[in-house]
Amino acid sequence: MSNVDDKASRLNQYQSNLEDCQAQKLANKLVRRDIKDMVPYQSARREQSQGKVWLNANEAGDSRTTTLSLDALNRYPDFQPQALIDAYSDYCDIDNRYLLATRGADEGIEVLIRTFCQSAQDSILICPPTYGMYAISAEAHNTRVIHAPLLTDNMQLDINAIQQHVGKVKLVFICSPNNPTGNNIDLVDIVTTLELYKDSALVVVDEAYIEYCPEKTLVPLLHKYANLVILRTLSKAFALAGLRCGFTLANPSIIDQLCKVIAPYPISQPVAMIASQALTQRSDMQNRVASTKQLRDKTQDFLQQQPWLVQLFESNSNYLLFRVDNSQALFASLLEQGVVIRNQSKQLGLDDCLRVSIGCEAELQQFFIAVLSFNEQFYGTSTANLFNKETQE
Numbered sequence: 062m063s064n065v066d067d068k069a070s071r072l073n074q075y076q077s078n079l080e081d082c083q084a085q086k087l088a089n090k091l092v093r094r095d096i097k098d099m100v101p102y103q104s105a106r107r108e109q110s111q112g113k114v115w116l117n118a119n120e121a122g123d124s125r126t127t128t129l130s131l132d133a134l135n136r137y138p139d140f141q142p143q144a145l146i147d148a149y150s151d152y153c154d155i156d157n158r159y160l161l162a163t164r165g166a167d168e169g170i171e172v173l174i175r176t177f178c179q180s181a182q183d184s185i186l187i188c189p190p191t192y193g194m195y196a197i198s199a200e201a202h203n204t205r206v207i208h209a210p211l212l213t214d215n216m217q218l219d220i221n222a223i224q225q226h227v228g229k230v231k232l233v234f235i236c237s238p239n240n241p242t243g244n245n246i247d248l249v250d251i252v253t254t255l256e257l258y259k260d261s262a263l264v265v266v267d268e269a270y271i272e273y274c275p276e277k278t279l280v281p282l283l284h285k286y287a288n289l290v291i292l293r294t295l296s297k298a299f300a301l302a303g304l305r306c307g308f309t310l311a312n313p314s315i316i317d318q319l320c321k322v323i324a325p326y327p328i329s330q331p332v333a334m335i336a337s338q339a340l341t342q343r344s345d346m347q348n349r350v351a352s353t354k355q356l357r358d359k360t361q362d363f364l365q366q367q368p369w370l371v372q373l374f375e376s377n378s379n380y381l382l383f384r385v386d387n388s389q390a391l392f393a394s395l396l397e398q399g400v401v402i403r404n405q406s407k408q409l410g411l412d413d414c415l416r417v418s419i420g421c422e423a424e425l426q427q428f429f430i431a432v433l434s435f436n437e438q439f440y441g442t443s444t445a446n447l448f449n450k451e452t453q454e
């Protein structure tokens with residue numbers, strides 16, 4: 062670079078720094094007081110931008126192929142695209158009126174909070190360790206978050222704790238299978254919660270991973286409990302995380318209220334088209350679920366043989382949570398080798414816990430290799446005797 066260029070570029074840099082500084086001042090002055098100190102959701106993507114094997118966001122390891130016609134984009138889409146709603150209604154065997162299509166399940170969470178919680182006044186109840194977006198969406202809407210932690214011995218609901226908040230919250234979030242633990246919440250406990258909050262709160266059951274254990278769905282209870290809301294997504298078993306499409310299932314009188322708050326065109330036309338295709342050709346999803354379960358068993362066996370494994374959590378989903386003796390060392394070593402999994406150590410009761418998504422076979426193979434190389438480095442274990450735990454103890 063010439064001297065003149067260099068000078069010009071430094072001047073440019075200086076000016077843009079100055080502009081950034083002024084913009085920052087203004088944004089800080091104008092932003093809502095309760096948003097100012099908020100920490101944004103650390104999505105798996107945002108947290109790690111480098112890596113080659115992605116096993117940190119419970120995404121599918123393969124991508125489906127779709128056909129797309131992009132004519133007629135001059136028109137606004139339907140508020141709720143008919144073909145999409147019909148396809149989902151057929152898929153989960155519930156009347157159209159019980160459905161709202163959303164920009165991912167995350168938008169369902171947000172719209173529920175914005176519709177039912179008076180900001181700076183109402184509260185929601187969550188059962189940690191659990192999915193992070195319930196608390197983030199509540200915070201963004203200046204809504205208090207009350208905790209009724211899961212029982213640590215079996216990761217089930219603490220009904221006594223839940224009972225204590227009857228009348229004090231508008232929404233109760235239950236995730237089943239629970240992210241990040243992987244287990245289902247017992248049906249009897251969910252029903253007890255529905256009964257306890259019958260007249261005072263909606264019980265929102267997040268079924269993002271229900272395709273991995275379809276017999277556990279609460280959809281049949283929608284007709285019995287007017288306070289039951291179910292969240293669904295195409296991001297996991299349908300392998301469409303990039304599409305951003307989810308569903309909220311509830312009594313039509315709840316859906317009617319949500320319709321007042323959600324954006325006027327939440328589902329773009331291409332999204333509706335791709336989602337409808339995926340829902341009408343479901344064998345693709347079913348095959349993926351079957352192979353994910355097989356790979357999960359394989360990964361489970363592999364983890365069980367590791368010298369550093371402290372605890373392996375039972376999973377009914379497409380990820381495995383496990384406790385190790387030094388999560389930081391293992392996590393960092395995998396990352397260095399380009400294998401990105403998720404560190405859950407900061408979650409309530411999950412010290413030294415890591416979560417690995419069950420991606421495709423090639424991805425898991427990379428994960429296994431990286432783990433073995435970590436073992437060699439930290440335990441001086443050769444790959445040959447790894448499968449014989451005695452030799453290391």
Ligand SMILES: *Cc1c(COP(=O)(O)O)cnc(C)c1O
Nearest residue numbers: 165166167192240269294296307
């Ligand atoms: C992934 C996930 C979601 C978000 O789903 P999107 O449809 O991608 O917004 C919601 N809940 C849980 C428990 C999840 O793991």
